[in-house]
Amino acid sequence: MGRRRFLGLGAALTSSLAVGGKQAIADPAQESPPADAPWSQSIGAGVVDRPYGRPADAEASVIRRNVPWLTASAESSVSFSPLQDLHGIITPNGLFFERHHAGRPDIDPAQHKLMIHGLVERPLLLTMKDIMRFPSVSRIHFIECPANGGMNWRAAQMNSLQFSHGMVSCAEWTGVKLSTLLEEVGIKKQAKWAMVEGADGAHMNRSLPLDKCLDDCLVVYAQNGEALRPEQGYPLRLVVPGWEGNVNIKWLRRIKLGEKPWHTREETSKYTDLMPDGTSRGFTWLIDAKSVVTFPCPEKPLDGPGLYEIRGLAWTGNGKVKRVDVSMDGGVNWQTARLHEPVLSKALTKFTVPWRWDGRPALVASRVIDVTGYVQPTIAQLRAQRGSNSVYHNNSIQIWQVKPDGSVFNVQLA
Amino acid sequence: MYSSRKICLPIVAILLAGAAGLAGAAEPGSFGYGSVATPAQIAGWDIDVRGEDGTGLPPGKGTVDRGAEVYAEQCAACHGTFGEGEGRFPKLVGGIGSLRDERPEPTVGSYWPFAPTLWDYINRAMPMQAPHTLSADDVYALTAYILNLNDLVPHEFVADRNSLPKVKMRNRDNFIWTDPRPDTMTKPCMNDCVNAADVRISSTAEGRNLTPRTTGPLDTMQQK
Numbered sequence: 189m190g191r192r193r194f195l196g197l198g199a200a201l202t203s204s205l206a207v208g209g210k211q212a213i214a215d216p217a218q219e220s221p222p223a224d225a226p227w228s229q230s231i232g233a234g235v236v237d238r239p240y241g242r243p244a245d246a247e248a249s250v251i252r253r254n255v256p257w258l259t260a261s262a263e264s265s266v267s268f269s270p271l272q273d274l275h276g277i278i279t280p281n282g283l284f285f286e287r288h289h290a291g292r293p294d295i296d297p298a299q300h301k302l303m304i305h306g307l308v309e310r311p312l313l314l315t316m317k318d319i320m321r322f323p324s325v326s327r328i329h330f331i332e333c334p335a336n337g338g339m340n341w342r343a344a345q346m347n348s349l350q351f352s353h354g355m356v357s358c359a360e361w362t363g364v365k366l367s368t369l370l371e372e373v374g375i376k377k378q379a380k381w382a383m384v385e386g387a388d389g390a391h392m393n394r395s396l397p398l399d400k401c402l403d404d405c406l407v408v409y410a411q412n413g414e415a416l417r418p419e420q421g422y423p424l425r426l427v428v429p430g431w432e433g434n435v436n437i438k439w440l441r442r443i444k445l446g447e448k449p450w451h452t453r454e455e456t457s458k459y460t461d462l463m464p465d466g467t468s469r470g471f472t473w474l475i476d477a478k479s480v481v482t483f484p485c486p487e488k489p490l491d492g493p494g495l496y497e498i499r500g501l502a503w504t505g506n507g508k509v510k511r512v513d514v515s516m517d518g519g520v521n522w523q524t525a526r527l528h529e530p531v532l533s534k535a536l537t538k539f540t541v542p543w544r545w546d547g548r549p550a551l552v553a554s555r556v557i558d559v560t561g562y563v564q565p566t567i568a569q570l571r572a573q574r575g576s577n578s579v580y581h582n583n584s585i586q587i588w589q590v591k592p593d594g595s596v597f598n599v600q601l602a
Numbered sequence: 603m604y605s606s607r608k609i610c611l612p613i614v615a616i617l618l619a620g621a622a623g624l625a626g627a628a629e630p631g632s633f634g635y636g637s638v639a640t641p642a643q644i645a646g647w648d649i650d651v652r653g654e655d656g657t658g659l660p661p662g663k664g665t666v667d668r669g670a671e672v673y674a675e676q677c678a679a680c681h682g683t684f685g686e687g688e689g690r691f692p693k694l695v696g697g698i699g700s701l702r703d704e705r706p707e708p709t710v711g712s713y714w715p716f717a718p719t720l721w722d723y724i725n726r727a728m729p730m731q732a733p734h735t736l737s738a739d740d741v742y743a744l745t746a747y748i749l750n751l752n753d754l755v756p757h758e759f760v761a762d763r764n765s766l767p768k769v770k771m772r773n774r775d776n777f778i779w780t781d782p783r784p785d786t787m788t789k790p791c792m793n794d795c796v797n798a799a800d801v802r803i804s805s806t807a808e809g810r811n812l813t814p815r816t817t818g819p820l821d822t823m824q825q826k
Contacts, residue, residue: 256814260680270816311638343805347813348807351816371628372632444648450653452653452722453720456653457710457713471780476783513790520798555790601801
């Protein structure tokens with residue numbers, strides 16, 4: 189013991205005195221147990237070495253990723269959140285999925301204004317300072333692009349959790365209730381709809397029923413306690429809890445009240461669901477209940493037989509998740525998973541269930557049931573209703589095939 | 603009524619400050635933040651057009667021939683000379699009658715329900731590298747050109763605020779604007795839900811080579 193301490197001290201002295209004296213540090217593997225690694229026998233970087241901070245170097249692979257062949261240009265495209273490496277219900281700000289239609293604008297907040305007009309008593313022009321003076325609220329909500337999983341409508345295509353489910357993220361949003369702003373301008377009786385518009389090059393705009401605006405929509409300037417990221421709409425965005433990502437207008441600059449919907453390009457040419465009979469469904473805003481097992485998954489295979497904790501996420505635009513069931517045999521038998529607090533309305537909800545894997549082939553799946561009693565469907569049930577050309581709103585049960593070597597694949601069942 | 607409201611306002615404001623979020627209690631202007639938007643300011647921001655009836659379309663007009671000129675300069679590089687789409691950039695023509703096919707092609711010609719929406723979208727979002735820089739006349743001309751490419755209007759067509767809402771788009775009557783979901787109903791069965799022998803993999807992503815890598819630097823893979 190005395191000798192070991194002496195050696196350790198010697199190594200520390202050598203490393204702090206000798207420049208580039210790496211060889212002098214005890215090899216932690218040989219010394220263990222117990223042993224000091226180099227970082228235990230040296231002094232670390234001081235405060236404000238990284239004034240903002242960043243993840244550990246070893247986490248460099250945990251990043252948003254895109255599918256380069258999917259879109260014509262990165263400016264009108266999507267990136268996916270690395271769900272396989274996330275551990276809670278909150279998505280770190282740098283990993284929140286992106287969907288831009290004309291790239292990410294870098295907006296000067298001092299020049300950004302929000303106009304509210306149309307069928308209102310008192311049209312207003314608000315600066316960011318003005319908006320931040322209104323009573324503030326903070327709410328945790330997910331945002332999901334309705335095309336999340338779209339690449340798997342026809343067949344299992346993406347062998348990855350990130351690329352099959354990564355267009356959902358969840359944050360604590362802080363801002364002012366849209367109802368507060370609309371009361372401040374005074375809603376005229378004839379108003380039934382709102383047109384919301386962004387300040388990006390796409391001037392992205394959508395129609396929203398006034399009832400939803402007054403119910404729970406938020407005009408937010410903060411995300412997980414700090415200002416919105418430019419990719420998420422800095423300095424101001426709309427949050428429409430539980431509704432498809434596209435209506436959560438980023439870089440929000442204008443709200444206009446009217447009597448009828450606008451039928452914009454993003455709610456006619458896009459974000460409409462084509463059915464097998466050639467008709468299309470429009471204004472399909474709601475995100476139906478969905479869940480996915482995040483471990484194991486193609487990116488996180490199993491490491492030999494033994495006891496594991498199956499982990500996953502569930503969410504629903506209808507409110508709270510009521511129950512999640514997990515199957516290891518492709519849906520023959522199910523067991524109910526444990527939901528982890530907090531279980532919040534229109535937020536990601538974590539579930540786990542222990543599993544002793546015997547090393548035999550398995551088909552792992554999860555199925556959510558929400559407060560309304562809605563049950564997450566299979567892809568076969570969805571296709572029976574909607575065919576496979578509707579692009580959006582694929583909320584089907586995800587099946588992960590586990591092979592005897594522990595590797596995991598995205599599969600669909602007949 | 604007016605005078606009593608005036609007197610009440612400061613009280614409402616104080617109440618709100620103390621108990622924020624008393625929905626329904628607020629009078630317009632209770633907070634008094636920001637500035638009332640002037641008609642001139644509103645006119646500068648108010649660019650939206652309603653698809654169904656063209657409300658919001660500005661004065662101006664444009665011909666198919668003028669549209670062809672502007673299009674060749676500003677749009678053809680991405681969308682192709684006749685709207686056929688370069689690379690993966692969207693096609694602006696074709697797909698007529700394809701909506702029930704195995705591989706449908708939704709375009710302005712085959713899918714869009716309302717012509718004024720085309721004016722609105724070109725005006726607000728195109729050309730991609732310099733959005734909202736075209737004159738109203740040029741946007742009318744481009745709209746006329748693209749509608750003509752799709753055989754929706756004749757070559758003599760002049761697009762303006764009166765003519766555009768009258769263009770009958772092919773797919774206009776095929777949209778259902780009320781969401782019929784939930785359209786799947788299941789009871790959550792727990793045991794012996796399907797016959798184990800019938801559980802069969804119908805599709806797998808294994809070996810398809812479509813998935814970019816998820817470790818290391820970003821992948822630049824292109825589809826083979």
